[in-house]
Every structure is written in C-alpha cells, then in structure tokens.
Amino acid sequence: MKSYQTLDEIQNDIKLGRTSCRALLEGYLSNIRAQSNLNAFIEVYEQEALEKADSIDSKIKNNTAGKLAGLIFGIKDLICFQGHKVSGGSKILQNFESQFSATAVQKLIGEDAIVIGRQNCDEFGMGSSNENSYYGPVKNAFDPTKVPGGSSGGSAVAVQANFCHASLGTDTGGSVRQPAAFCGIVGLKPTYSRISRWGLLAYASSFDSIGIFTKSVEDNARILEVIAGKDNHDATSSSETVGSLYPIELAEKKYRIAYLPEAMDTEALQPEIKVAIEGQLEGLKSQGHTVEAVNFPLLDYILPTYYILTTAEASSNLSRYDGAHYGHRSDNISSLESLYKNSRTEGFGDEVRRRIMLGTFVLSADYYDAYFTKAQKARRLIKEATEKILSEFDFIVIPTTPTTAFKLGKPSKSPIEKYMADLYTVQASVTGLPAISIPIGSDRENMPIGMQIISSAFNERKLFAFSNLVSSQLKEKV
Numbered sequence: 424m425k426s427y428q429t430l431d432e433i434q435n436d437i438k439l440g441r442t443s444c445r446a447l448l449e450g451y452l453s454n455i456r457a458q459s460n461l462n463a464f465i466e467v468y469e470q471e472a473l474e475k476a477d478s479i480d481s482k483i484k485n486n487t488a489g490k491l492a493g494l495i496f497g498i499k500d501l502i503c504f505q506g507h508k509v510s511g512g513s514k515i516l517q518n519f520e521s522q523f524s525a526t527a528v529q530k531l532i533g534e535d536a537i538v539i540g541r542q543n544c545d546e547f548g549m550g551s552s553n554e555n556s557y558y559g560p561v562k563n564a565f566d567p568t569k570v571p572g573g574s575s576g577g578s579a580v581a582v583q584a585n586f587c588h589a590s591l592g593t594d595t596g597g598s599v600r601q602p603a604a605f606c607g608i609v610g611l612k613p614t615y616s617r618i619s620r621w622g623l624l625a626y627a628s629s630f631d632s633i634g635i636f637t638k639s640v641e642d643n644a645r646i647l648e649v650i651a652g653k654d655n656h657d658a659t660s661s662s663e664t665v666g667s668l669y670p671i672e673l674a675e676k677k678y679r680i681a682y683l684p685e686a687m688d689t690e691a692l693q694p695e696i697k698v699a700i701e702g703q704l705e706g707l708k709s710q711g712h713t714v715e716a717v718n719f720p721l722l723d724y725i726l727p728t729y730y731i732l733t734t735a736e737a738s739s740n741l742s743r744y745d746g747a748h749y750g751h752r753s754d755n756i757s758s759l760e761s762l763y764k765n766s767r768t769e770g771f772g773d774e775v776r777r778r779i780m781l782g783t784f785v786l787s788a789d790y791y792d793a794y795f796t797k798a799q800k801a802r803r804l805i806k807e808a809t810e811k812i813l814s815e816f817d818f819i820v821i822p823t824t825p826t827t828a829f830k831l832g833k834p835s836k837s838p839i840e841k842y843m844a845d846l847y848t849v850q851a852s853v854t855g856l857p858a859i860s861i862p863i864g865s866d867r868e869n870m871p872i873g874m875q876i877i878s879s880a881f882n883e884r885k886l887f888a889f890s891n892l893v894s895s896q897l898k899e900k901v
Contacts, residue, residue, distance in 0.1 A: 515770025525622025597848025604873025
C-alpha cells in the first residue's frame with residue numbers, strides 16, 4: 424500500500440477515488456500480518472474496524488464525515504476503549520475489560536477516526552526499551568535486533584512500520600519522545616493537563632500525559648487540536664483555550680533558541696547525535712535565528728528527582744491492584760496477607776515491583792523528608808530555572824536521547840543504566856512543559872536521531888510552527 428506522510432494526502436486520495444477507508448484499513452491489516460514478528464500489537468480489532476470503515480466511507484459519500492475521516496490510529500495498552508481489554512502490558516490486568524473510553528479516544532472517534540487495535544508497551548509505562556511487557560518485547564522495524572524505545576514502543580513501531588497512520592501513547596518521563604526518536608517519527612508530549620487523563624491507567628499522576636505519534640508535525644497538530652481541552656471527568660485538565668493548531672502557522676519571525684551546554688558536552692551523549700544537533704543549531708543560526716548556550720547547573724538533579732517522585736506516585740497508584748477487587752488473583756492463598764502478597768508478586772513484573780518498592784521506601788516515615796520532600800523542592804527549582812530560560816528564549820533545544828536505539832537484551836550492570844535513557848526527556852516531564860521530538864538524521868548504522876524542542880506552557884502552536892520549519896528544511900536538503 425502507499426505510505427502516506429499526512430492525513431491531508433489520505434483525504435485527498437479518498438476524495439479523488441484513489442482509495443477508501445476500507446482499502447486503507449485492509450492495507451494496514453496486511454502490513455501487521457506481514458510483520459507480526461515486531462510484536463507491536465497485543466490485539467487488533469479487525470472485524471470491528473472494517474465495519475467502521477464501511478460506515479465512514481458512506482459518510483464521506485454523503486458529505487457528513489468528521490474532520491478526521493480517513494485517520495486510522497492505534498492506542499497504547501494503557502488507554503481505555505469501552506468494551507475492549509486494557510492491561511497496561513501487565514499480567515495483573517490481563518483479562519480486564521474497560522467499561523468506558525478515554526476522553527482522547529472518544530474525541531477522535533467522534534471525528535470519524537478508526538481505532539485499529541491496542542499496542543504493546545512496557546508494563547504500566549515503566550521502561551525505556553519496551554522489554555518489560557508481559558506480552559514480550561517490541562522490535563524496531565529498522566533493525567529488529569534493536570529496541571524501539573519505551574514505554575510506548577508498540578505505538579511508535581506501528582506508525583514507523585505503516586501499521587496505522589497515527590498512535591496515542593503516554594509520556595510520563597519521555598515514553599512518547601524517546602521511542603519517536605528511536606523510530607524516526609514525530610512524538611509530542613503536550614503541556615501537562617492539556618489532554619484529559621480520563622481513561623488513562625495511572626503510573627505517576629502528576630507526570631502522566633497522553634501523547635501523539637505521527638509521521639508529520641502537521642498531523643500531530645491536527646490530532647492535538649481535536650483531543651485537547653477541558654474535561655469534566657478530569658479535574659486536573661486545563662481550561663486554557665486550545666485555539667486553532669491546524670493549519671500550522673508560518674514561522675515568519677526569527678526565534679531565540681537556547682541550548683544547554685551541560686547536555687551537549689558529556690560523554691553520555693553519542694558523538695553522532697551531538698554532531699547532528701550542532702548541525703541543526705548552526706543551520707538555524709545561519710538563517711538569522713538567535714542561538715545561545717545557556718548554563719543549567721541543575722541538569723544532574725533532574726533524573727533523580729524524577730525517579731524519586733514517580734516511584735512514590737507509582738507505589739500509591741498501583742496499590743489498587745491487590746487481587747481482591749479485579750485483575751489477577753493468586754491460587755496460592757492461605758490468608759488475606761497471602762492474597763495481597765502472592766497476587767502482586769505473580770501479577771507484576773520485575774521492574775514494576777522494583778519501582779513500587781523504591782516508592783514505598785521514599786514515602787516511609789523515616790525517609791519521607793530525606794527523599795520525597797527534598798525531591799518536591801528540587802522539582803520546583805528545576806521548573807523555575809527552566810521557565811526563566813523560556814522567558815528569555817522561545818525554545819530550548821536538546822537531544823531527545825543520549826544514544827540511538829540499542830540492542831534488545833543488552834546486558835546492564837544495574838537498572839540505572841537503562842534509566843539513563845531518560846536523561847534528556849525528563850526535564851519537560853518534571854516541569855510539565857510541552858516538548859516534541861523530530862527526526863533529524865541517522866547514525867552510521869542508519870538508526871534515527873531525534874532532536875527535542877521544549878517550549879513554554881500551553882505554547883504548542885508556536886512549538887509546532889518551529890518544528891515544522893526545521894522538518895521542512897530537512898526535507899529540502901534530502
């Protein structure tokens with residue numbers, strides 16, 4: 424099937440009779456079957472989606488279709504879809520069926536987009552490689568011996584491998600942006616509260632965001648415009664006006680761009696990524712944009728702050744999965760204590776158990792002030808320092824990841840080695856600011872390199888304009 428870069432191309436071909444929603448869907452289903460080894464989907468809604476495609480094709484003929492007719496998307500297995508299973512990539516929720524749809528999913532369906540299936544992910548969003556799933560690892564379509572990134576690896580690979588046109592993932596510390604970088608596509612984490620979290624299985628509630636995977640910046644803007652906004656089901660959703668995000672405004676002005684030398688001048692950063700980012704910055708400078716280095720001495724504190732706070736919130740959020748109410752219940756029960764202990768031990772994977780224990784430790788009475796309270800204070804300092812930079816500059820540009828995609832099953836001396844994959848993405852998560860990863864090239868093994876752009880809160884319109892400018896210039900060079 425034809426590989427479309429934008430929804431506009433799809434809708435134009437449908438209008439001209441070159442394709443239809445059913446033909447598109449059949450093409451995606453064929454691709455999924457042909458590359459099932461990538462393990463991107465846990466479940467495909469084939470018959471249901473085909474019936475929906477026929478219905479929307481009829482609407483298109485009658486000129487009654489919604490603005491996203493022709494969009495076929497997948498959802499990460501952390502996002503609820505009424506009448507369908509959602510398990511968070513975990514054994515503990517293996518057969519749980521959702522009683523309602525996430526607001527983001529419902530809004531897309533309301534504009535005649537079609538859900539094709541639920542996508543594999545690291546268990547409860549805890550991971551940076553998509554190797555922590557109960558359903559097995561996801562593989563990168565560019566090189567199946569390598570990871571796709573995590574935790575939304577299945578959602579990223581589905582777009583990368585042309586299994587669907589777009590995906591909804593979740594981003595707590597980089598789980599949309601990091602796999603987008605590893606898979607060579609566009610991944611957005613919007614401002615915290617911009618998209619309702621209603622229907623999203625919680626990991627760390629003050630960090631969790633629904634994010635968007637697309638092949639183009641343009642389609643990311645189209646989808647965000649539909650799913651963003653206040654939701655009465657979610658008290659934390661923002662009432663900030665969304666406004667028009669599509670079409671993307673022209674980037675006519677000269678921007679002020681900051682980059683962090685501490686993020687660039689480190690042995691942790693793969694040299695090819697450094698060269699690619701510096702090349703983009705030089706190019707922007709030559710076009711008349713202001714590009715300046717801005718010191719950020721708090722960079723070393725962001726990752727530990729993130730892991731202290733998110734593990735603490737995970738310890739609280741995941742306490743509901745106890746074997747008593749729903750989800751996996753152990754057969755080895757002799758008391759109430761054994762019910763809880765054995766159900767959770769059997770139901771949760773190693774990484775989830777590790778983070779629950781870490782979170783329980785930092786919340787304990789003896790260590791609460793030493794860890795959790797200090798991390799909350801550090802979070803405020805990091806937020807204030809980042810916002811100060813963005814009061815003087817339009818954007819902060821940093822790498823999305825310290826390396827390109829690494830080998831599946833890569834041995835590590837400790838979990839901290841894999842936690843370092845979040846080194847650059849957690850700043851936007853800790854501060855709640857919007858950030859996007861766009862592909863800017865490849866390394867010597869032809870694995871994609873991503874560049875991350877951070878803007879001030881609720882400034883996605885300007886973020887899209889600048890990202891589109893950079894992406895358009897890259898296309899012109901090819």
